[in-house]
Amino acid sequence: MTVIVLEPVVDDTNDTNTQNENVDDEFVVPESNAFGHNFRDYEKDSIRKEIVQEFYRKNHIYQTFEFAKKKKEHYGKLDKTEMSIWECCELLNEYVDESDPDLDEPQIEHLLQTAEAIRRDYPDEDWLHLTALIHDLGKVLLHPAFGEEPQWCVVGDTFPLGCAFDESIVHHQFFKENPDSGNPAFNTKQGIYTENCGLDKVTMSWGHDEYMYLVAKGNNTTLPPAALFIIRFHSFYAMHRSGAYTFLMNDEDEEMLKWLQVFNKYDLYSKSKVRINQEQVKPYYLSLINKYFPEKLKW
Numbered sequence: 001m002t003v004i005v006l007e008p009v010v011d012d013t014n015d016t017n018t019q020n021e022n023v024d025d026e027f028v029v030p031e032s033n034a035f036g037h038n039f040r041d042y043e044k045d046s047i048r049k050e051i052v053q054e055f056y057r058k059n060h061i062y063q064t065f066e067f068a069k070k071k072k073e074h075y076g077k078l079d080k081t082e083m084s085i086w087e088c089c090e091l092l093n094e095y096v097d098e099s100d101p102d103l104d105e106p107q108i109e110h111l112l113q114t115a116e117a118i119r120r121d122y123p124d125e126d127w128l129h130l131t132a133l134i135h136d137l138g139k140v141l142l143h144p145a146f147g148e149e150p151q152w153c154v155v156g157d158t159f160p161l162g163c164a165f166d167e168s169i170v171h172h173q174f175f176k177e178n179p180d181s182g183n184p185a186f187n188t189k190q191g192i193y194t195e196n197c198g199l200d201k202v203t204m205s206w207g208h209d210e211y212m213y214l215v216a217k218g219n220n221t222t223l224p225p226a227a228l229f230i231i232r233f234h235s236f237y238a239m240h241r242s243g244a245y246t247f248l249m250n251d252e253d254e255e256m257l258k259w260l261q262v263f264n265k266y267d268l269y270s271k272s273k274v275r276i277n278q279e280q281v282k283p284y285y286l287s288l289i290n291k292y293f294p295e296k297l298k299w
């Protein structure tokens with residue numbers, strides 16, 4: 001198979017840097033987000049603050065162990081529809097993520113921004129480019145074809161259920177009203193889990209991470225295990241950023257975490273108002289999709 005590798009391209013009409021000047025530079029973590037604030041600052045007054053807070057209030061109250069298990073069973077059947085990866089990317093054109101203090105652009109922009117940024121620094125790891133492109137495709141659960149799930153059970157940071165909620169989780173205060181907080185089987189540090197059981201055994205709050213992991217696995221992707229780990233746990237900030245829940249992790253998880261931390265830099269800090277020229281980069285990503293996925297996937 002011939003893979004045509006184009007240089008990473010940004011639509012720089014609003015940017016003072018030109019594409020050619022940028023191409024050899026490493027991705028630089030910006031000092032502030034598109035609203036002039038620190039990234040992931042959930043307390044800072046901004047036009048996004050209230051929307052984000054209300055999102056996490058609902059998310060933390062309604063995400064229970066039982067709820068997440070049921071959703072996983074339901075969507076794990078992959079009997080909702082059939083479509084290609086690119087079709088799914090295009091569906092995300094319509095959605096803005098209510099949990100995100102750093103971005104109010106349609107989701108397809110975020111996918112391409114992440115993928116193009118990581119491609120620039122890791123030109124030879126094509127699996128990482130594709131992982132970045134698809135990591136948030138699970139947000140398609142918001143679409144009417146999937147029962148129009150509300151945002152609180154699709155986006156936002158994720159956390160383990162069946163054990164105590166760690167204080168490093170954003171807006172931790174809202175867990176007070178989660179029924180699992182009063183359940184003695186669930187509210188101890190280890191809860192229902194055995195020490196170092198491995199994250200694969202943990203029931204995470206339901207959302208786009210777990211769903212896209214099920215889709216990728218259920219459609220027999222040839223992406224490496226690190227890609228599946230990134231997709232499945234990229235929203236688990238309490239683990240990959242705050243270092244919480246290490247008692248649930250095994251040696252394999254620790255290994256995979258290294259790639260997740262590489263990925264996170266691009267997922268978080270590439271969020272900006274600079275748009276990627278979709279038509280220009282599309283052939284490259286189609287070639288990767290072709291390499292790692294069947295043409296049509298079950299969703």
Ligand SMILES: O[C@H]1[C@H](O)[C@@H](O)[C@H](O)[C@@H](O)[C@H]1O
Pocket residue numbers: 097099100101136155156157158234235236237
């Ligand atoms: O608001 C964001 C967004 O929903 C991302 O897709 C998710 O991965 C992050 O964890 C979350 O903070």
Ligand SMILES: [Fe+2]
Pocket residue numbers: 135136208234235
């Ligand atoms: Fe995400």
Ligand SMILES: [Fe+2]
Pocket residue numbers: 110114135136267
């Ligand atoms: Fe993302």
